[in-house]
Amino acid sequence: xxxxxxxxxxxxxxxxxxxxxxxxxxxxxxxxTRGDPGAFGLRDDAALLTPEPDxxxxxxxxxxxxxxxxFSADSPADIAWKALxxxxxxxxxxxxxxxxxxxxxxLPERPDREWMRAFVEGLRVAQESxxxxxxxxxxDMTPGPLTIGVxxxxxxxxxxxxxxxxxxxxxxxxxxxxxxxxxxxxxxxxDPSAFADLSAEERNFxxxxxxRPQPRLGLAETLRIHASAALDVSDGLLKDLARLAGPxxxxxxxxxxxxxxxxxxxxxxxxxxxxxxxxxxxxYELLVAxxxxxxxxxxxxxxxxxxxxxxxxxxREALPLQVLDxxxxxxxxxxxxxxxxxR
Amino acid sequence: xxxxxxxxxxxxxxxxxxxxxxxxxxxxxxxxTRGDPGAFGLRDDAALLTPEPDxxxxxxxxxxxxxxxxFSADSPADIAWKALxxxxxxxxxxxxxxxxxxxxxxLPERPDREWMRAFVEGLRVAQESxxxxxxxxxxDMTPGPLTIGVxxxxxxxxxxxxxxxxxxxxxxxxxxxxxxxxxxxxxxxxDPSAFADLSAEERNFxxxxxxRPQPRLGLAETLRIHASAALDVSDGLLKDLARLAGPxxxxxxxxxxxxxxxxxxxxxxxxxxxxxxxxxxxxYELLVAxxxxxxxxxxxxxxxxxxxxxxxxxxREALPLQVLDxxxxxxxxxxxxxxxxxR
Numbered sequence: 001x002x003x004x005x006x007x008x009x010x011x012x013x014x015x016x017x018x019x020x021x022x023x024x025x026x027x028x029x030x031x032x033t034r035g036d037p038g039a040f041g042l043r044d045d046a047a048l049l050t051p052e053p054d055x056x057x058x059x060x061x062x063x064x065x066x067x068x069x070x071f072s073a074d075s076p077a078d079i080a081w082k083a084l085x086x087x088x089x090x091x092x093x094x095x096x097x098x099x100x101x102x103x104x105x106x107l108p109e110r111p112d113r114e115w116m117r118a119f120v121e122g123l124r125v126a127q128e129s130x131x132x133x134x135x136x137x138x139x140d141m142t143p144g145p146l147t148i149g150v151x152x153x154x155x156x157x158x159x160x161x162x163x164x165x166x167x168x169x170x171x172x173x174x175x176x177x178x179x180x181x182x183x184x185x186x187x188x189x190x191d192p193s194a195f196a197d198l199s200a201e202e203r204n205f206x207x208x209x210x211x212r213p214q215p216r217l218g219l220a221e222t223l224r225i226h227a228s229a230a231l232d233v234s235d236g237l238l239k240d241l242a243r244l245a246g247p248x249x250x251x252x253x254x255x256x257x258x259x260x261x262x263x264x265x266x267x268x269x270x271x272x273x274x275x276x277x278x279x280x281x282x283x284y285e286l287l288v289a290x291x292x293x294x295x296x297x298x299x300x301x302x303x304x305x306x307x308x309x310x311x312x313x314x315x316r317e318a319l320p321l322q323v324l325d326x327x328x329x330x331x332x333x334x335x336x337x338x339x340x341x342x343r
Numbered sequence: 344x345x346x347x348x349x350x351x352x353x354x355x356x357x358x359x360x361x362x363x364x365x366x367x368x369x370x371x372x373x374x375x376t377r378g379d380p381g382a383f384g385l386r387d388d389a390a391l392l393t394p395e396p397d398x399x400x401x402x403x404x405x406x407x408x409x410x411x412x413x414f415s416a417d418s419p420a421d422i423a424w425k426a427l428x429x430x431x432x433x434x435x436x437x438x439x440x441x442x443x444x445x446x447x448x449x450l451p452e453r454p455d456r457e458w459m460r461a462f463v464e465g466l467r468v469a470q471e472s473x474x475x476x477x478x479x480x481x482x483d484m485t486p487g488p489l490t491i492g493v494x495x496x497x498x499x500x501x502x503x504x505x506x507x508x509x510x511x512x513x514x515x516x517x518x519x520x521x522x523x524x525x526x527x528x529x530x531x532x533x534d535p536s537a538f539a540d541l542s543a544e545e546r547n548f549x550x551x552x553x554x555r556p557q558p559r560l561g562l563a564e565t566l567r568i569h570a571s572a573a574l575d576v577s578d579g580l581l582k583d584l585a586r587l588a589g590p591x592x593x594x595x596x597x598x599x600x601x602x603x604x605x606x607x608x609x610x611x612x613x614x615x616x617x618x619x620x621x622x623x624x625x626x627y628e629l630l631v632a633x634x635x636x637x638x639x640x641x642x643x644x645x646x647x648x649x650x651x652x653x654x655x656x657x658x659r660e661a662l663p664l665q666v667l668d669x670x671x672x673x674x675x676x677x678x679x680x681x682x683x684x685x686r
Contacts, residue, residue: 021684044507045433045574046403046497051394060389061445061494062481090388102404102494110684138405141684144487151404151445151494154389164387231388341364341453341484 015112024139028116029103032123032134036100039135047136049100054158058096062086062234063104063149071190072146076115078211079148080122086234087152088130089215089284093232095162095224096154097217098132104149106142130217156224165246166229167289169317173250174298174309176216176285178260179237183280184273185210195266202262209260213284218305226290226298233283238333241312242321244287249319250312255326258310278323279335289315358455367482371459372446375466375477379443382478390479392443397501401439405429405577406447406492414533415489419458421554422491423465429577430495431473432558432627436575438505438567439497440560441475447492449485473560499567508589509572510632512660516593517641517652519559519628521603522580526623527616528553538609545605552603556627561648569633569641576626581676584655585664587630592662593655598669601653621666622678632658 018024025042033039038048051057064083066072088098103123111119127133132152167173185206187194195203216232223230233240237257241250257277259267267273288309290298295311302309323331361367368385376382381391394400407426409415431441446466454462470476475495510516528549530537538546559575566573576583580600584593600620602610610616631652633641638654645652666674 018684021682024684040506040508044437046401046437046439046504048504049400049402050501051398051400053396055394057392057394057400058389059392059445059479059494059496061447061479061492063447063449063483063492065449065483065485065487067486068483094387094389096389102402104404104406104492104494106406106408106490107684136402136404139684140406140408140411142408142487142490143410144408144485144490147449147485147487147490149404149406149447149492151402151447153402158393161389161391163383165383339364341361341367341450341482 016114017110017112018116021139024116028120029134032120032127034133036133036135042136047102049135049153052155055155056158056161058091058094058154058156058161059151060087060090061149061151062090063147065147066145074211076119077122077125080119081126081212083148083150084123084126084130085213085215086284087150088217089213089232091152091154092215092217092220093162093230093286094154094156095160095220095227096156097220098130098152098154100132100135100153102151103134103137105137105139106144106147107139108142108144108146130215160224162223162227162230164229164231164243167244167246167248167315168228168291169248169315171228171289171291171315172295173241173244173312173315174288174290175258175312176219176307176309178258178263179233179283179285180263180273180277180280181206181209181260182213182282183276184263184266186282195269197269198262198265202265205260205262210282213282215284216286216307219286219302219307222298222301222305223288226294226301227288228291229289231287233285233287234281236279236281237283238278238321240287244289245315245321248315248317249321250315251319252313252323254323254331256310256312258308274331275334278333360453360455361459364482367459371463372477375463375470377476379476379478385479390445392478392496395498398498399501399504401434401437401497401499401504402494403430403433404492404494405433406490408490409488417554419462420465420468423462424469424555426491426493427466427469427473428556428558429627430493431560432556432575434495434497435558435560435563436505436573436629437497437499438503438563438570439499440563441473441495441497443475443478443496445494446477446480448480448482449487449490450482451485451487451489473558503567505566505570505573507572507574507586510587510589510591510658511571511634512591512658514571514632514634514658515638516584516587516655516658517631517633518601518655519562519650519652521601521606522576522626522628523606523616523620523623524549524552524603525556525625526619527606527609529625538612540612541605541608545608548603548605553625556625558627559629559650562629562645562650565641565644565648566631569637569644570631571634572632574630576628576630577624579622579624580626581621581664583630587632588658588664591658591660592664593658594662595656595666597666597674599653599655601651617674618677621676
């Protein structure tokens with residue numbers, strides 16, 4: 001017995017809803033365990049994992065909440081992808097590979113079968129792409145918004161975890177992929193009139209970058225060998241760059257920031273896009289500090305992995321973290337990344 | 344950047360609120376890591392755990408949601424205790440000991456400092472009691488209710504995990520402590536006029552059993568040696584008994600169910616308390632299947648651990664799961680335990 005089960009919100013008889021918790025778990029979620037004996041077919045109270053020898057385990061847990069991190073009306077497959085991808089991205093930044101995950105589903109209503117089928121199919125595609133599977137978790141009805149809590153478990157060779165803090169003066173900071181796409185995609189996704197003069201292809205590209213972040217797992221092994229420090233860009237380039245730099249500083253020429261064709265086109269039309277690129281989050285690209293002597297090898301390995309990396313500049317002591325425009329003038333930053341709790 | 348940060352609900356200037364996410368994490372949560380180097384002072388994207396040799400890791404994750412599993416107005420220390428206790432209880436049932444936990448806090452408003460201090464102090468007391476500490480997690484603002492998601496990590500000697508399924512015909516089913524107290528406590532906690540003619544002491548005892556479940560961690564080692572199967576009673580005695588029994592059955596004399604003095608007093612005043620005892624959840628006592636040959640040793644070990652256990656009866660093939668009253672008449676069960684999703 002629980003305190004007060006919230007009333008299901010939409011009980012229209014026309015929709016084919018799951019019958020009960022057992023139906024939800026056994027019909028939809030249990031197949032995601034891929035037969036791992038440690039998941040016990042999701043019929044036990046806990047999951048079991050036998051660690052491989054000489055391995056460290058790496059844990060991260062980033063729930064996504066409807067109307068905070070995604071929209072309820074987003075496709076279930078997109079929601080599922082994002083729920084797993086944002087967690088896998090953290091593992092990639094730590095040089096770890098995903099093994100398994102726990103899933104906590106808090107649902108505002110009994111889901112209909114079509115939604116669950118699509119959601120589970122989205123999870124299946126994501127977990128196969130990232131190389132992990134479901135081992136346990138929990139389902140609840142909530143009076144609040146749909147919340148998908150993933151705790152992912154990764155593995156790295158003993159002692160090879162890549163820390164966020166560990167960059168040294170003289171290290172170069174590399175970033176993967178392109179920045180700002182996701183924050184621009186969010187603007188278009190939430191307001192179809194935004195950037196209306198971009199091409200349909202460009203707009204779709206940006207929205208897709210928002211909906212479908214790509215964890216850079218292909219770089220995890222390379223990071224373990226070459227990175228003095230790394231993290232993923234989730235709260236905005238400058239905020240995450242400051243985290244990587246710690247007490248060090250960096251002078252970043254705005255022109256060095258790798259932009260997609262679509263983001264460049266948006267920037268040409270709207271100068272405030274500079275702020276979106278510097279402060280917008282959800283990029284899930286990696287920021288990597290690499291010492292001078294390892295740069296050539298790191299760049300080669302990244303190329304072999306098929307992941308573009310771009311040198312943003314050199315970390316220095318007694319230097320501020322600042323961004324310069326084409327004329328060498330510091331750019332004033334409006335919002336220093338996302339913070340849930342500050343105003 | 345996230346889709347839409349929800350507006351904080353109560354911003355009355357009179358309350359001293361946390362400043363931002365860094366304040367929340369570093370001032371309040373980081374001390375709960377107890378200096379574990381793998382937690383990186385909650386300053387990294389992930390937590391690191393180096394498994395001990397010959398150990399299996401055990402994971403379980405049960406979030407608690409305000410107005411579903413607890414009341415927003417409950418004391419922060421009680422909420423904190425429950426959030427960790429319900430997870431530690433699952434580990435106890437699996438014969439595992441808690442090592443560490445991930446904490447996902449979804450807050451409907453910027454918490455005030457007094458609430459956070461009390462909440463963190465409650466977590467500190469709970470984690471010391473259960474022998475674990477915080478290693479990571481996440482904080483979010485949510486447009487929904489306060490939600491505390493704990494994923495707990497336990498350890499058990501390799502191959503010694505106690506499964507839910509594994510009971511054999513002829514096994515006796517033992518239960519720890521007393522049953523029904525928590526469900527009765529919930530009734531009193533949510534309606535102060537309920538069971539008004541019980542003594543203040545009895546009423547307080549029952550409410551406390553609801554607010555402060557005691558994971559039976561002292562029995563974990565004994566379970567590994569003696570139990571053919573086990574689980575904790577979270578969704579109601581009969582529902583969890585059915586899970587333990589699997590295809591087997593059991594005839595349970597209602598009179599054998601261990602009741603506290605307070606629950607007995609409630610039952611004497613209200614015959615429907617029978618249903619609360621059979622179907623009410625949140626007991627967090629353990630149901631343990633023990634083969635005939637191990638009963639004496641199990642009972643001795645439980646006594647040494649200071650945990651009362653009571654023999655509910657024998658599992659048999661081709662037998663239904665039924666409860667008999669004093670006259671040997673089957674008791675009709677109104678609600679077969681709690682299900683979030685069925686109506």
